[in-house]
Amino acid sequence: MSVTTTKFKHVSYLWDEKKAAELAGDEVALLIYRSNLLGADLRLTNYGGGNTSCKAMAKDPLTGQETKVMWVKGSGGDLGTLKRNGLAALYVDRLLSLKKVYRGIQYEDEMVELFNHCIYDLNSKAPSIDTPLHGFLPFAHVDHLHPDAAIAIAAAKDGKKITQELFGGKIGWIAWQRPGFDLGLQLRQCLDDNPDIRGIILGSHGLFTWGDTAYESYLNTLEVIERCAQYLEDNIGKKGATFGGARLKSLPKDERKVRAAALAPVLRGFCSSKTKMIGHFTDDDRVLEFINSNDLARLAPMGTSCPDHFLRTKISPLVLDLAPTQDMTDIPALKEKLSPQFESYRQMYANYYDTCKHPNSPAMRDPNPVVILYPGVGMFTFSKDKQTARVAAEFYINAINVMKGAEAVSSYTSLPRQEAFNIEYWLLEEAKLQRMPKPKALSGRVALVTGSAGGIGKAIAKKFADEGACVIINDNDEQRLESAKKEFHQQYGKDVFIGEVLDVTNAEGILKVYNAAALAFGGVDIVVNCAGLSISKPILDHTEKDWDVLYDVLVKGQFLVTRAGVETMRKQGIGGDVLNIVSKNGLVSGPNNAAYGSAKAAQLHLSRLNAAELGPDKIRVNVVNPDAVISDSKIWEGAWAEGRAKAYGITVAELPAYYAKRTLLNEIILPEDIANACFVFVGGLMNKSTGNMLNVDGGVAMAFVR
Known part of the structure; x- marks a missing residue:
């Protein structure tokens, strides 16, 4: 294989000779390699667009004889991420024999079912409608892409004439027709009528190119698209200003973002x-x-x-x-x-x-x-x-x-x-x-969970993401947030979440996070007030600073985040949910807990007040009361755990067992338990429930609502 010395300006030449050499002899592996390279350049084809194929000899599992098989991207796949399990594999001779039973263009949809009778690999992806377009062309490797440059010519009023003049007859032309069996026959007829062509442009649609090897097909594809793109560049501006010139000027970028987030x-x-x-x-x-x-x-x-x-x-x-x-x-x-x-x-x-x-x-x-x-x-x-x-x-x-x-x-x-x-x-x-799979319970919904870089908040955000929601994870600890972002990206990919630094006591910072949510996802449907901290001291040891920080984060923070969330939800006009993660301590009196316990009680009553006010907006406000969720919680680091242990006359190491034994169920409560309770409220079965409280504490009788 000789590697090209052609310099490409409008497409990316990504072929690695060493990598391809490692795949030599495996035509299917080379097909996947070529497909991934083509799919990596959005100028060639977009996500899910286009398809590629190869034809090679393989052993028939029934006869043991060598037979020609075509591997082609299956229905619904994506070239950039294509793997072997995304291919459909069909017997070429059986596919060609379908011509004998074809009843004409008005019946061509019935041919799709017959593709299944041509399957070679029983683990094949479902063959796409473009299967015959590849099968009827005799080349070992075929590319069908939707490059902007080629479609610009294909969608031009004089597209056929431009194609003829630009390529000197080396690229064929077929007028628009919906993909299907008949279009496959037309591709072969175009080739038979013009045996020297190196590709075919489909009017208003896209481009077919080919080669005898994976590399030849790849190079041919790039060269044809490069030629189209250069032709367009050479002509931009000759007819006057692009799109007839500017009618108005854009706002400055920062102002565009602010207005877009508001709208x-x-x-x-x-x-x-x-x-x-x-x-x-x-x-x-x-x-x-x-x-x-x-x-x-x-x-x-x-x-x-x-x-x-x-x-x-x-x-x-x-x-x-x-x-x-x-x-x-x-x-x-x-x-x-x-x-x-x-x-x-x-x-x-x-x-x-x-x-x-x-x-x-x-x-x-x-x-x-x-x-x-x-x-x-x-x-x-x-x-x-x-x-x-x-x-x-x-x-x-x-x-x-x-x-x-x-x-x-x-x-x-x-x-x-x-x-x-x-x-x-x-x-x-x-x-x-x-x-396609049925939508998950939270599909189409957006959730902002405060304090979601760890502990209960992260568990809630993950549960919601698992159930189909987009989530805004956040924390006031940048290092912790960065770690959570990496974890979410690895588990969910880039389209399920954004991560933002958030101090829930800062109204301006809260607005920035809601604006980021609006730009990323369009708004917010679920607000979970989970950010918190704890200070456990006897009343004489409590300082004003302790009191202020607890009330600022727990009460003022809940108020500010909810207020901004309600503003977004009212703009949307489609209802929503506010979930407040409070505590058993909002109901139960305990020693050395004056500031934290009273702040939790304030959170609880603020939830009731919000529920009473926001009902007409179809915004539900509910409460989940955890108790003693120690796993991955910053609250339980350092002084708080020591304070609670001292209050109960035990060691820090004995706390988990102590909390479990005092419950009716004798269970340790985990972050996932709280996440499941939150999902109960927002998952669709409780849409007519607001102003409620759900204890997730293993059963603490003192916290029963009387």
Whole structure:
């Protein structure tokens, strides 16, 4: 294998000759290696987009004879993270024999079921609709990608002509058609008619390239995309200012962030009218160039061209009719201004559905927008989880790149509405959606848990993340927080949490954390006041400083965090939960505990007061009372444990057993027990419960509510 000396400017050449040499002889391993390299460059294809394949000889397990097998990325996979178990493996001869039973384009969906009769590896991933597009091409290695540069040409009005002139006939062209068996036949026919071509552009869709080896296919793919990208760069500006020039200027970056954080919960509330959604915000320069332009009003309603873009961004975005300097403090007035804009979008979507639907179309899906553009500020996206919302933003940036390129060399064309509908409501796409796991109990919800870098708080945050929530972990100890962030990233990945330094006695710092939550996830649904500390001393030894710090953290902290949380929840208008982690000591009198016990009693009654006030907002306020949760707790480090041991006339080492023995169940209480109690309140079965208290103490009779 000779390694290229070509210098690439618009794509990343990542091939490592030494690494590839280690995989020599294993075509499937080389396929995975090539796929991961292609998927690592978002200019080539986005998350979940595109597919790759290889064909090689393998032993038939039934006959023992060598037979040709195709390995191709299976349905729903991602090139950048593809592993062997993400591939579908099919007998090539059986796949080709399906041509004999094909009844024509109006019956082509029935062919998907027949792919299962071609399976070679019984552990295969389900074959995707693109399987015949790879199978009918005779090359050992095939790449199908959605690079912005190629789609810009594919979506241009003169795309076919540009392709012919740019590549001198070495790249074929097939006009838009929905992927499927017939398109696979068209690919082969295009190759038969043009045997010297090195690839094919699919109108409005993407690019097919190939090679006799994994490296040849990789290099061919990069070279074709590089050529497209360079052509676009050479033509940008020749027809005039990009997107017709700027209509307005962006606000300064810091101001954009402040305004986006203020607006995000309001938008999230509108977008969650049917299902709770998670948000994402970006003010990427490419987004700002587009949303601030004169051509925004013409291009945005057209929607996207590539089906992969469209499926994740919906028929078109909602462009907000708001001045960049719109007042964000008068929430009722802001909602009054936005409400008809959302209603108009929902009506547009309903009309699109009613106009384009077929007798057997699935029921209309959520009519709310996925992409919301705010000129001068940035782009919001909303979806079922953070990853899907973030990926939707990435795909819309791809769509912006496509529009920019197509407008530079010709004029942009999008998918016709009926074609777009046929993709969105395709019965095969619906079947894929139905196969997806059911949402978890806290899917679509966002939780801020104070003091969540360790102990009870971390256990609660993990429980909520396990149940589908996005979480904001925080602590006033930066070192402890950094350790927790690494742990959460390893366990949950980047889309489930953010970590912020938080001092619950600092109102300005609390606001910053809620703003970070708004930018990251769109708002907050669950607030858990868990941050705390303890001081155990006889009353004559207690100082004013001891008293003040306990009341500041426990009572004032609960008040400040709850107040800011309620402000966010009211912006959203979709209810919420406040959970206060109080203590058995809020009910039980004990020695050497005047400040801590009375502060806990204040927390408990503040919870009742908040529950009484916030009911009309559908914000539930409930209390969990732990007792003696020693594991991983900063409270039990040092003086507090010593103080309690002294109060009970025992040693520190004897405390866990002492606390367990005084309970009715004789059990040690763990952080996970408190986390489970919190989940009881917010998991969906207690939605009509507020102002309640749940003791998790192993059974302390003195703490029974009488």
